[in-house]
Each structure stands twice: as C-alpha cells, then as structure tokens.
Amino acid sequence: MKKIFYGVTALALMAGWGCSRVDANTSNSVPTTDAYEATVTSSNSAAGTTRTTADAYVAPGTTSNVAGTGTMRYGTRDITEATFLTEAASSNMMEVQLGKLALERSANSEIKRFAQTLVDHHTKGSQELTSIASGMNFTLPTALLPEHQKLVDELSKLTGSEFDRKYIDKIEDAHESDIALFDVVSNAAPTTTVKAFAIRTLPMLRVHEHEADELEKKILK
Template structure:
C-alpha cells in the first residue's frame, strides 16, 4: 500500500512536471512568435521611414534643379530681354531664387541630401531653347516658360508642405510657397503683356 502511494505521488509529480514543461514550451513558443512579430513590425517601420526619407530627398533634389534653372535663365533674360518689366521680373527671380536655393542647400546638407552641382539635362534644354530666341520673341518665350514653371512649382511646394514626411522640409516648402505664388501671379500678368507685343 505504501509502495502504491509512493508510485501515485511520483506519477502525479511527473504529470505536473510534463504539464509544466509543455506549458513553458508553449510560453517559449508564444514568446518567440511575439519577438518575431515585433521584428517584422520594426522592419516594416524602418522600411517605411527609409521610403519616406527617399521621397523627401528626391523632392529636395528636384526642387534644387528647378531653382538653379530659374536663376540661370533669369541671368540670360537680364541680357536678352527687351522689356524693362521682363528684366525686372528676371532680377526678382535671381534675388528670390538665389536666396531660396541657399536655404535649400543648407537644409539638404543638414539632412545628408546631396544636391546636383550642375543643371539637370531637361532644365539645360529649356535654357537653350529659350536662349535661341531674341527680341520680343525672347520676352514672350521666357515669360511662357516662367508661367508654366511656376504653376508646377506652386503645385510641388504645396504638396510637399501638405504631405512631406520631414517636418523641416515641410516647413521650408510652406515658407517658400507664398513667394512662388507671387512669382506665378506676376508671370501671368507679364505673359499677357508680352502676348500683346
């Protein structure tokens, strides 16, 4: 009887031990699964952040190329335009866009974004196309390009100010936007004027 009691106690102890092991094994499995899920989530967040940074960097590089083109084309306009008002507009482009370009360069540097040092090919082509004209034709073509360019600029800066991922880049876009809207309005007036020439 005593032996049966010892055997029963041992069996119960073994059963509890096995149950306990199984329970720990389940906890361990749950814990591993939880860690795996966390790792997957962390990777997704990291990928998302990398995508967001890439989008912002691409936007900044694109804006820098456009800003450079506006300054370079304005320099051509200062020498080739016949209308004093068109020359005045060109000087405003040089002043405002040089300042914005410097701010953008500083911002890009703080974000480790490498900006182009030469004009992108499409912008250089625009400068070449406009530069081929002379006299009143130059004035008209220059103002046509400036109007179209500023319509696109306003749209790009508005989107970046509203939907950019980086707060500093969004703030830069929001700060420059009113100046670009003013440029677009001035370009609209001058384009109508040059069409009548």
C-alpha cells in the same frame, strides 16, 4: 497661357525673400520662421553617410531613407523628400540662369525687373536648400536636370521679342508646376524642416506665377 510645364519636375521657390509673406492658402500650421526652417533634428539625419543625387530617383511605390522616410503622391507618381530636394535645387538653378539670360537678352524693362527678382529670390533659395540638405546629409545636384537644361538651351537660342514671349510663357508654366509640387510636400513631407520650407515657399511661388501671368497679358499680346 496657363498649362502645366513639367510633368515630372518641381520648379523653384522662395517665400519671404525681399517681399511680403502672402497667404499660402494652406491649412498647415507648421511654423514658418527662418529660424525654424534652419533647425534640423538629429533624428532626421542619415547617420554617418552622405547621399548623392542618384538616391533621389526611387521607383514608384518604394521608400527612401534619405531626407525622411515614406513617399508622397504627386500627380501620377510617388516622390520622396530626396526627389523633392533634387528637383527644387535644379529648378532654382534654372530660374537663376534664365533670369540672367533675360537680363541680357530682353529690352523690356518690366521683364528685366521681373527677371532680377527671380534671380535674387532663387539665389537665396539655393542657399537655403543647401543648408537644409547639409543638415540631412544629402548632396544636392550641381548641374541642371536634363529637362531644365533643355529649356535653358532652347531659350539661349532666342533674342528680342521672341525670347520675351517664350521666357514669360515658360516661367509661368514652371511656377504652376512648382506650386502643385510644393503644395503636396507642404502637407505630406515627413521631415518637419522640409515641410516648413515648402509651406513658406508657396506664397512666393504664387506671387511669381501671378506676375508672370500679368506680364503675359500686358506685354506679350
């Protein structure tokens, strides 16, 4: 079932981690190497301060001096790089938690394989985001955003085929939302490292979404 999952969240990540780089279908020309992604210019650092996740929540139409300046339009709201980093970090953590839950709860070998892939990719994504945020003097969340926690709590109550159906459905929805958000950031982020990260993450998000869709068709009829 293809539908947008979270209207206000970006969910999770990771191109080039254990799989081939797939055409991201973007017109961006920002370099996509890991070395480039890891480079953070001093001009984009918030001098002498460490920002918290509270700074990520800025009202539509406002700007933030955290993680770059200016806003980007995502759906019906304006977001900053701080918003993006916060939501992406929470999404990564959610994907890892749900993947580990699927490894415990599912008896389906294909779902377990897919879940392990997500755990591996999103764990590495979390590590990379931490590096990027650290270079920008921005503190990522250590707990899930409420909407992500709500989904983890919901799936934690399920077992067997009921869990399988809900897990695949929600993972597909989550990646559709991620793709939409990362596409915006890949084109409009003012900070080069954030933009490059979004560009090279898009192919992996598309692969994950496609695999979830195929699993839904094949297994969860």
